[in-house]
Amino acid sequence: MHPVRENGSVTSATDPRRLPATTPRLIATDLDGTLLRDDKSVSDRTIAALAAAEEAGIEVFFVTGRPARWMDVVSAHVHGHGLAICANGAAVVDLHAGGELLEVRDLPRAAALEVVRTLRATAPGTSFAVELTTGIHYEPDYPPFHLDPGATIAPAEKLLHEEEPGEGAPVLKLLAHHPELLPDGFLTLARTAAGGVASFTRSSPTALLEVSGRGVSKASTLALCCAQRGISSDEVVAFGDMPNDVEMLTWAGTSYAMGNAHPDVIAAASGRTVANNDDGVAVVIEQILATRSEQQL
Structure with missing residues (x-):
């Protein structure tokens, strides 16, 4: 024991x-x-x-x-x-x-885009990944997922864009990574800046936030x-x-x-x-x- x-x-x-x-x-x-x-x-x-x-x-x-x-x-x-x-x-x-x-x-794409805009302004240097029901895709500066070699690499705005509302796969979560901020500090900053738009949490030892639909x-x-x-x-x-x-x-x-x-x-x-x-x-x-x-x- x-x-x-x-x-x-x-x-x-x-x-x-x-x-x-x-x-x-x-x-x-x-x-x-x-x-x-x-x-x-x-x-x-x-x-x-x-x-x-x-x-x-x-x-x-x-x-x-x-x-x-x-x-x-x-x-x-x-x-x-x-x-x-x-x-x-x-x-x-x-x-x-x-x-x-x-x-x-799901996390509505409009909410995900608002989170991206907010964190780009309040935490410059943040990079993003988008987890869809069909797989994950991420920005060029985001730490690569070696378990997902088929990911599309593009700006988050492009990854979240839809030609027609509802035509894209549902977004399960948005991930936000910062190379310099402390993990808990980044979480507090994000919740303060955009907590009314989505739910923020973290599970990584690095400054990697996981963003879900509000209340999820x-x-x-x-x-x-x-x-x-x-x-x-x-x-x-x-x-x-x-x-x-x-x-x-x-x-x-x-x-x-x-x-x-x-x-x-x-x-x-x-x-x-x-x-x-x-x-x-x-x-x-x-x-x-x-x-x-x-x-x-």
């Missing part, structure tokens, strides 16, 4: 006071920095814990900033439901059907999915490590910041677990299931 430091003191990652009062109906977990180890693998311990949760009747949702095409890291570990929330809530995906998009909550987040889409299943927030346990997880951790009845989490995530979560490389998600799932077994005796 690994100790973690919380509010200046060391506590157990599986402190029973931090566990949900009853067996949850759904586990929602981020991927990078949370479920995945730093080498992007899923450990055998975590695979076993996810399978055990599903066998116990607890649904597991992967909730990530990744696009559907980058979900191969966990597609082999999907069990009964096969659903994932991708692109920070902009898409609900069926992983059993090869990443089919079941629902899209991991939390809001997870809430919709849970409402469809008759699951309340009190019946959800969530895990995360970066600012794009904050709303989800706040919404869930029980939530855990990873041992490697951003300070804002630690403040938002109701508990803490150990780092992603120490299988922090599995540690908590194992304890939840052990408590459930004890209650049934």
